[in-house]
Amino acid sequence: MKRCNPFTFGYFNERPNVEEQESSKEAPTALHIVVYKNRFDFIDYIVHSLEFDVNCIDEKGNTPLHLACAFGFLESVQKLIELGAEPMVYNKKGIIPLFSALRNNHLSVVNYLIEHCRREMLAAIDLRGYSVLHYAVFINSSEFLDKLNNFWCITDLVNNSCNDGISTPLHIASRYGTNESLQWLLKHDANTKIENEMGEIPLIIAIKHKQISTINILLPLSPLNVPDNYGQLPIHHAASIGNLSLIKKLIELDNDSLNKSDTNGNYPFHCALKSNDINTIDYFYPNKHYFSKSNSYGMTPLTLAIACGSTKLLKYLLAKGASLQTQTLSGTTPLLCAVAHGKLEIAQQLFNIDPSFINDRDYNGNTVFHYAVQNSNFRVVKWLYSLVGQLFNQPNYVGETPLHIACLTKKLKMVVLLIEHCHHPLVCFTTTQRSPVHYAVLGGNYDIVKYLLKKAPTITCQPDKNKLNFLHYCCNKSFIYLLPLILKKFPLLMNFQDGCGRTPLHIAVIKNDALAVSTLVESGCDCMIKDIRGLTPAESAINRGYIHCYNIIQKIPKERWTTIKKVEVTRQPNKFDNGKILSLVIGMHINVVWIHRSGWAIGIDERGNTGLFSLDNCKTIELNPIERQQVEAILKKKKFVRKDFEKKNRSQSVAISDNILEFDEVLTQSEFKSLCEGKLFFCDFPELAVDDEILNKKLIKYNNEWNAQKRMEIFSTIVGHVGEHVKMIGPFYCNFGRYISIGDNCIINFNCTILEGGPVTIGNRVLIGPNCNLIGISHTTCEKIRNYGACTALGKPIVIKDGAWLGAGVIVLPGVTIGENAVIGAGSVVTHDIPDKMVAVGSPARPIRRVSEYPDWTPDQRDIPLN
Numbered sequence: 001m002k003r004c005n006p007f008t009f010g011y012f013n014e015r016p017n018v019e020e021q022e023s024s025k026e027a028p029t030a031l032h033i034v035v036y037k038n039r040f041d042f043i044d045y046i047v048h049s050l051e052f053d054v055n056c057i058d059e060k061g062n063t064p065l066h067l068a069c070a071f072g073f074l075e076s077v078q079k080l081i082e083l084g085a086e087p088m089v090y091n092k093k094g095i096i097p098l099f100s101a102l103r104n105n106h107l108s109v110v111n112y113l114i115e116h117c118r119r120e121m122l123a124a125i126d127l128r129g130y131s132v133l134h135y136a137v138f139i140n141s142s143e144f145l146d147k148l149n150n151f152w153c154i155t156d157l158v159n160n161s162c163n164d165g166i167s168t169p170l171h172i173a174s175r176y177g178t179n180e181s182l183q184w185l186l187k188h189d190a191n192t193k194i195e196n197e198m199g200e201i202p203l204i205i206a207i208k209h210k211q212i213s214t215i216n217i218l219l220p221l222s223p224l225n226v227p228d229n230y231g232q233l234p235i236h237h238a239a240s241i242g243n244l245s246l247i248k249k250l251i252e253l254d255n256d257s258l259n260k261s262d263t264n265g266n267y268p269f270h271c272a273l274k275s276n277d278i279n280t281i282d283y284f285y286p287n288k289h290y291f292s293k294s295n296s297y298g299m300t301p302l303t304l305a306i307a308c309g310s311t312k313l314l315k316y317l318l319a320k321g322a323s324l325q326t327q328t329l330s331g332t333t334p335l336l337c338a339v340a341h342g343k344l345e346i347a348q349q350l351f352n353i354d355p356s357f358i359n360d361r362d363y364n365g366n367t368v369f370h371y372a373v374q375n376s377n378f379r380v381v382k383w384l385y386s387l388v389g390q391l392f393n394q395p396n397y398v399g400e401t402p403l404h405i406a407c408l409t410k411k412l413k414m415v416v417l418l419i420e421h422c423h424h425p426l427v428c429f430t431t432t433q434r435s436p437v438h439y440a441v442l443g444g445n446y447d448i449v450k451y452l453l454k455k456a457p458t459i460t461c462q463p464d465k466n467k468l469n470f471l472h473y474c475c476n477k478s479f480i481y482l483l484p485l486i487l488k489k490f491p492l493l494m495n496f497q498d499g500c501g502r503t504p505l506h507i508a509v510i511k512n513d514a515l516a517v518s519t520l521v522e523s524g525c526d527c528m529i530k531d532i533r534g535l536t537p538a539e540s541a542i543n544r545g546y547i548h549c550y551n552i553i554q555k556i557p558k559e560r561w562t563t564i565k566k567v568e569v570t571r572q573p574n575k576f577d578n579g580k581i582l583s584l585v586i587g588m589h590i591n592v593v594w595i596h597r598s599g600w601a602i603g604i605d606e607r608g609n610t611g612l613f614s615l616d617n618c619k620t621i622e623l624n625p626i627e628r629q630q631v632e633a634i635l636k637k638k639k640f641v642r643k644d645f646e647k648k649n650r651s652q653s654v655a656i657s658d659n660i661l662e663f664d665e666v667l668t669q670s671e672f673k674s675l676c677e678g679k680l681f682f683c684d685f686p687e688l689a690v691d692d693e694i695l696n697k698k699l700i701k702y703n704n705e706w707n708a709q710k711r712m713e714i715f716s717t718i719v720g721h722v723g724e725h726v727k728m729i730g731p732f733y734c735n736f737g738r739y740i741s742i743g744d745n746c747i748i749n750f751n752c753t754i755l756e757g758g759p760v761t762i763g764n765r766v767l768i769g770p771n772c773n774l775i776g777i778s779h780t781t782c783e784k785i786r787n788y789g790a791c792t793a794l795g796k797p798i799v800i801k802d803g804a805w806l807g808a809g810v811i812v813l814p815g816v817t818i819g820e821n822a823v824i825g826a827g828s829v830v831t832h833d834i835p836d837k838m839v840a841v842g843s844p845a846r847p848i849r850r851v852s853e854y855p856d857w858t859p860d861q862r863d864i865p866l867n
Helices: 030-036 040-049 064-071 074-082 097-103 107-116 119-123 132-139 142-151 154-160 169-176 179-187 202-208 212-221 234-241 244-253 255-259 268-275 278-284 288-292 301-308 311-319 334-340 344-353 355-359 368-374 378-391 402-409 412-421 436-443 446-455 470-477 480-489 491-495 504-510 514-522 537-544 547-553 625-635 647-652 670-676 692-704 708-718
Strands: 565-569 589-595 600-604 610-614 618-621 680-682 732-734 740-742 752-755 760-762 773-775 792-795 798-800 838-841 846-850
Touching: 030 040, 030 064, 040 074, 064 074, 064 097, 064 107, 074 107, 097 107, 097 132, 107 142, 119 132, 119 142, 132 142, 132 154, 132 169, 132 179, 142 154, 142 179, 154 169, 169 179, 169 202, 169 212, 179 212, 202 212, 202 234, 212 244, 234 244, 234 255, 234 268, 244 255, 244 278, 268 278, 268 301, 278 311, 288 301, 301 311, 301 334, 311 344, 334 344, 334 355, 334 368, 344 355, 344 378, 355 378, 368 378, 368 402, 378 412, 402 412, 402 436, 412 446, 436 446, 436 470, 446 480, 470 480, 470 491, 470 504, 470 514, 480 491, 480 514, 491 504, 504 514, 504 537, 504 547, 514 547, 537 547, 547 589, 565 600, 692 708, 692 732, 708 732
Parallel strands: 732 752, 740 760, 752 773, 760 798
Antiparallel strands: 565 589, 565 618, 589 600, 600 610, 680 792, 838 846
């Protein structure tokens, strides 16, 4: 993961700064250049006389053999192999030379590699999860696939090999129209019903990419009623590409599909508008009745045509009698829709039809200017300003002007255009007393904030209706890079209190942002101001268990900082020209004193240097007993404070950017203790609750992320512990996440759900099949107890020991321990403990025999029976 300087762009790397990254590029060697030019006659001389390493790599991790294979230079490949080139070297994309040759369709090179190199390369998988069969489909030769199958039983990969996008080789063949490969796969029982991560079967993939001949092969073999993740059937996609003959064939095969909508309420006739094909539109719109049919967002065919930017369809629909007097569910009119999508030609056409459209507002009071600015359409803004400049600074119903919207969109050029070209006033406030400068700070764009602080009068920089100032916003949003800029301009803001008596330092503590706390303390903020609860920032920090924030506020010397974790550097990270960021060396041990949820941490290295560093490049080392005692000693000071407000004062718990910041949690510990001891607990106690919104956002982000590395980074923030070399195949669901511990070298397949009613411990080398459920929470059968309050429950831990395998669809109930190397048959319900090395099946699962053991097995033996 490439990280940028958090002191410049924040913790979450929203704007990577290429200039700050230390260049890790290695110049191509003379050997690479010779291979690139296909001068195979020079290879011997360079390797032997100039003593070049035949496996040297360039900036992309490619060896000379990678280049020779990618370009199909057979003579160079032969020479490099003779000189000892390693065929199993992975480049930075995880691609071996064989994959390069396959992807570029160099059959002669592929045949040579297969015949002269180790067979283990046929088992390789790249970083995106592509197997040799995924790459082999690009050759588009059944004869080659048969030959490859003789070397390595690739028929096992036909349905059981998925890349990170859950695409099988059949999906790849459908995408690229390699029909000979596709027919070979079908001959070897490729499943046309398997869906990728977007829920798309191969037929839908072929339709989306207009592979007509592939469609004709797949159509009689594929289900027509299986929708993708957006609820779209093959007919929706056929309508989108305007293939009328295919549409008619699909309707003939499944007439009901014509009347089925996707998850957004779009019927096939809505999707047909994407095709921009009049013949297709004519087929779907036999009468005017369809012109008024809207989707779930209230968008009629006319509005959709405008959003697609088709002037041809607009004229056609208007000629057929479609009405311009239509609005979406949010009140967006046709002109507002055209402006929102930057369709200037259509907007001008609509204005010429009826100039009064220029005064349109949606149900929130947003004008055409709000829509144009929100989508950063400079040409549209200038055109509108030339027509109705007097409407330019009109606010919506909450007082937001176009400048407010521009400040949130992070487009400096748009802000400059509005102020300097259109003369938008800076003194304008929303109903919550927020000026454009407030919105700029909430948007987090450094350049816009810097520009406005120079331009804006002081009156625009006052606290808002809830007494929140710019520094409160920055601390809540973790915009540490804005703090020095604002403190320099308005140093007095750091001691201002909001409606709950909280200073920016209180907010920084609540967010456990040690960098913001350090910046405010170093700037001289008052650390003794108390909030409405009577707590100083230091008391609030120790109350929440935020040890390092407490150390900073108390100005404890770094020699006495509390170590909460130890790590060892395993990879060389990017370097930054910033003295506050720790310089790391592989093998270095670091004492961690603070960790941010983004993966940044503050640590002290072996030389006593202190600074920020990324945990991406480190592995955890266990704390020694003395260090654990130090952490426990600090946490003994932790107070458990109940909120004690009268109902009339609850409104004082004000929102920052519309998100409520609670004063504190009710931390009584009794319910958590009950949960861990398997006793009855109350589900609605805050001490047991995770912020559902944050957890759900993480789960949604994980389940929709296609990149495997990023997915694992997100997953590590969801669960309490995840070991090394763990393969997670989403989707995944859980209720807390923090009580889940996963060991090393585990594989967890599709659609795993874990409900924690206590610790869920998964050992090393555990295999969990698709659709498995680990249920750690149960309820009593007594209705009175079960429905007391919000809900009562019983929680028990679940333990799956090292080497266990859970087949597809296994359900594990509360309190169960599955023994080492045990195997649970598919569809079993495990209600009791399973001993080590036993095969258990059924509902309830019962041990039926011991597992098979082959102590003398070697990887060369491929005839082991499946038992």
